[in-house]
Amino acid sequence: MPAAKLLLVEDDPALSELLEFRFENEGYDVRATADGDEALILAAEEVPDLIILDWMIEGTSGIEVCRRLRRDKTTAHVPIIMLTARENEDDRIRGLDTGADDYMTKPFSPRELLARVAAVMRRIRPALAGETIEVGDIRLDPVGHKVDRRNKALQLGPTEYRLLKFFMESPGRVFSRNQLLDGVWGTGSDIELRTVDVHIRRLRKAIEVEGTKDPIRTVRSAGYAMEAV
Template sequence: MAALRLLLVEDDDALAELLKWHFSKQNFEVVHTRDGDEALLLARENPPDIMLLDWMVEGTSGIEVCRQLRRYPETANLPIIMLTARGEEDDRIRGLETGADDYVTKPFSPRELVARVLAVLRRIRPALSKEQLTYNDIEMDLVSHRVKRAGTNVSIGPTEFRLLRHLMEYPRRVFSREKLLDYIWGQDSDIELRTVDVHIRRLRKALNRDGLPDLIRTVRSAGYALDTDEE
């Protein structure tokens, strides 16, 4: 499995180095910044698989970074774990209400933090622990490379299979055409962006037979998501 990308927002350089070492051992690619404003740019330009976000960092505070990321389609469902020395109940509640998926109080064990990150990712991305993905009435068997919709086999090509798998690993998360192009064909590919639209149309045609509802949502000026919400 490819390395998972973790965005670490922490202004304690010694702690950041310690965490980078522990997570690299677990096949994570760690991107580190001390600054909340830079964290916002990094997260929106290339959304990571998960973010570790310290409450008190340079620039925009961690709590405000979390609040802003929840407003943007491309990061609305980004898993975020808050790191903080603030252990009071009101602070924990505030962090979770802002949109954090978990809240870890300093000092903490790096091994426990790794375990918490993996637990959150298993909830968000079932493919990390399962051989089958499901969303709504779509079933994807990752071993046999078979797809079913409403109990009936769906015939799709290998490119559409990879595209659907990526969307099913991150349900409700919006991916731009550029990000989907990078994922399917690689960053050095010369393939045009409109090719993504072609494969999305093919995937929709295969999945939406017999008048079944369209589960691939087009987000204007943003991209595509596997999502039943039409808003």
């Protein structure tokens, strides 16, 4: 099960360890580093779902890390929560200017940080927050890996499940085959474009229930989308 990936950039070992523990306890997949340059490398290696970034860190400064993350296309969209020391208002202003989504001033309660992270997750990708998604008459429970339609349990293979989940996270949106390959199979997968068609077909068959319509729309020469039926 793909847990939400967090990148924690904090150079106080005690705080870093505490937060890492708390977040892992909540089911997040956490990577931590104290160094700005290493943070950029980690973010490039495996794009996280959210970044928690301390402003005062060794190596490249927080503000610079933030700027570079925003410049790189693969990480430009990743939400950033920054941690600023005390009431340094200048930092906050520059931080938000640079592209941070939210900030917390030290000292903060870990509980509050957890809450904000959860809020961001719900906003960005509901499934990552463990919430069941509903599109039309189809319901997907990411925690239990279960899908049902009209209260009838569906049986999906792993790829079919991932594909359906990907669609349900952005209902109505059209995805090209390349976008689907990136999102479902992972960036850098070396797979024939047409293979997507086959999995679409398999998914369609798997979510077929007596008396329902096919929720997957083919958009000719563009890709596929899922509609609320």
